[in-house]
Amino acid sequence: MILFRASVNAMNNSLETLNDPQRQAVETIDGAVLVIAGAGSGKTRVLTERIAHIVRDHGVSPFNVLAFTFTNKAAREMKGRIERACPGIFDLLWVGTFHSTGVRILRRHGERIGVGRDFSIYDSDDSLNLVKGIISRSIMDGRVVKSPRALRDRISRFKNELITPQMAAEEASNNVDTRIASMYAEYEKELRRANALDFDDLIGRVVELFSIDEDARLNYARRFKYILVDEFQDTNPIQMAMIDALASYHGNLFVVGDDDQSIYSWRGAKVEHILDFEHVYPKTTLIRLEQNYRSTKTILEAANHVIAHNVGRKSKTLWTDGAQGENIKLLVSMDEEGEAVNVIQAVREHIGAGVSLKEIAILYRTNAQSRAIEDVLKMSSIPYQIIGSVRFYERMEVRDILAYCKVLVNPADTVNLKRIINVPKRGIGKTTFERLDMVALDRDKSIIDVLRSDGGGISSAAASRCRSFLEVFARLEARVASEVAPRAIEFIVEELKYYEYLNQNYPDSEGRIENVEELISAAHSFAESAENKSLAAFLEEIALVADVDALDLESGQLTLMTLHNAKGLEFECVFITGIEEGLFPHFNSIDDEAAVEEERRLFYVGMTRSKMHLYLSMAGMRRRMGQIDGSVPSRFLYEVPEHCLDAPIERRFRGGDSRESAGAGSLWNQWGDSGASTAQAHPDYESFSQEIQGYQVGMRIRHDNYGSGVVRRVEGSGEQTRVTVIFDRGDERKFLAQFAPMRPL
């Protein structure tokens, strides 16, 4: 995995090659500017040219410019391009994500609101551990939350919508909400005690700082004469509050977005920020970029047609001068294995036709779908990279070492101390740790402090084990403070005899050791380029890397990733897999019109990633959580105009009279002409008989007693067929299909 790498794309920086609205977007530098930029309309280019223009042609110091991007990778690329247009500004210009910008501000001014200089950054896994501790400590009368995960997400949602624990408590209308509010308060308290900030705090506490400390706000608001925001449709209220504060002095705020590409409302993003922008910032200049430079006419027409099904949008239509291009291809396979084989087969054809692997991407709705494809890829000789399935920094061995690093930098970090105090095994168990934690809480000290003073009054056996941990820790501490990050990590691994520990405890230790070595080499490459090479600086760098940041488009590999991760990217050839009801649109969205619209936007994002070749792929049945479910083609497929497809949908799915033979109306009759050979070899015809019963996942039904609903799962076959239905009124029930007074609608 390559973690730190600058892009080497060359680009033409002359303003003459911009079209009229693009040039207007570059040159209108004063006041508020809202750019509605369709997919592939040259938005990135406008952003970079605009910054170059401000600095080069208006003599503004790059010190006075701030730009927000959606990923660190986008930030790096943008900086690279600007540096090429006007060399020497690199160190002065601030370009980054909301999170990394927040960290920068908090490292400087956080102490004014009680954020210690050496704060830890808790990623979602750290947050989850913190939440688990809180749940297990709280006295529960019945189950208040579905899962620790659910509580963590709920808290995150509160924070992103600027709701404090107090507000949550006041708004709580029932017992459950009250309990949740108090656990939220507890969570905040624990974070402070650990001198840690979670992802949301990196923005939220900046907002807090700016609202409390006028001096700090003015310091930044005066400095940033020009502020730019990319992917504006995906900003949430807390980010908007940060933008508003930063723009509060000069008001030269430039935002670019596309309401049709808003795909993050589930994490609090509000398209309303686009729709309301002109009211919040009066005298806004509105610019539309509607000429697409990326895709063929066919792809654009199909995408436009699909997105037109959404009602709540600012109407716009992308157009292109480009070629008509070939039709969109449909791949129909029996199951996910067959789908993988068919997709890879098509990939091979494109390689054969001279398409470079780095220009091909396979996209899917959920990470779980990558597995089947990867299995087939492993058997082929095609090099590939998967973005985001098993994340490097989430591997157990990597987390262990990083947890040591985090505690060494910030000894108050309880969550990570808990992780390492017994790694390698020292006989310090849960009971001991909890007792120490209680004592620490009582004395308002860190656990390390307690151990160092009197050991917290734990039993002598446990105390001596803790002393051995303290000795190791002290040796590490003495060494690590003065070392650069890679040496520090090497020293930790050595001192712990960590490889021996892995060898003794894990049969797959070889791969784990490789991962630790990869971490060390990441630290080395960090130290080569970074100014501050300390362990703390390294931790900060990697805390904020997203999966897409690791994406290497120059490596000549095939890329697999979720549709969400594909935002902002483009490829010659794109496969969108799993175009099935219940998967895409996802089942959790299927009965909520607003949610379906977001899924549709996601589909639109996927389609518009493609420059030339676009494939839509589906499987007739699919394994979901161990069950095999039959599937129905996604409604989105029928929203693609027929003449844009390589074969009429009718003939492929609806041919013949469905009563004539059981399989005629389904996906199954496609095995012959486009199913893979593995698909035919598959012995499981269970779903075939589901056809006889006439129920399929995603289908709407009516039940005489319960009203209408949607089929969620079909299990068994023939007389044994059981159908799980979620009814519109909210409850879920399971029936034997042959007896239930129920029929498809």
Next chain:
DNA sequence: TGGTAGAGGCTTTTT
């Protein structure tokens, strides 16, 4: 305290 086995839940999407 640590190890194991069985149960249960889980998957939407991410900085």
Next chain:
DNA sequence: GCCTCTACCA
């Protein structure tokens, strides 16, 4: 189907 948590025993 896989991962994580819990219960129980050594």
